[in-house]
Amino acid sequence: MRVYSLLFIGAMLFMIALQRSEVRADTLVYKESCGYEGFDRWNMNCKVAWDTLSEQLLSKTKLITFCAYFSNRGTFIAPATIVHNGEDGRQFKATDMFDTVKFQGDLLSNRIAWVGTGSRRGPGWSMRGEFKILTDNPKGRTATYAETLWQGHRQLGEIRASCSSMPDEQ
Known part of the structure; x- marks a missing residue:
């Protein structure tokens, strides 16, 4: 019984330490366990450089996580988690706007693409996203990320971002 009590106390102290970890107030970061059992993982912060999509999303995106x-064979384990961190503090997953989201990618191509259809927010909306690793070295990875929102053949907006590894992933 004493061992279980010590384990419980240790777990509680660990949770308190996690809750008190410092995050800079000017950068919102959404973080979740990203397949830590996986052979390789891409856990990146993408700073938005171009955003004409914010009018449709109701919040200006500052950072995309x-x-x-x-897998150990280089196969992408779907789905990827893509979170928009807004300047107003709101967060949302663009993939949640669609009934169907299809991912494809692998380590060999250093690329993941996705297409969302069956929009829950606008008639005839679809979205395409692409994440591509540019450099991969011991100092960290750099990448680009782009999303484009469509209504039929008409482009409604896009986001382009440059990405770097999260500090604890380097």
């Missing part, structure tokens, strides 16, 4: 992982 991208998280994906792969």
Whole structure:
């Protein structure tokens, strides 16, 4: 019984330490376990450089957090987690706007693409996203991320971002 009590106390102290970890107030970061059992994982923060999509999303995106992982054969394990962190503090997953989201990618191509259809927010909306690793070295990874929102053949907006590894992933 004493061992279980000590384990419980240790777990509680660990949770308190996690809750008190410092995050800079000017950067919102969404973080979740990203396939830590995976062979390789991409856990990246993407700083938005171009945003004409914010009018459709109701919040100006400041940072996009991208998280994906792969098997030991280089196969992408879907889905990736893609979270928009707004300047107003709101967060949302663009993939949640669609009934159907299809991912494809692998380590060999250093690329993951996705297409969302069956929009829950606008008639005839679809969205395409692409994440591509540019460099991968011991100092960290750099990548690009782009999303484009469509209504039929008409482009409604897009986001382009440059990405770097999260500090604890380097």
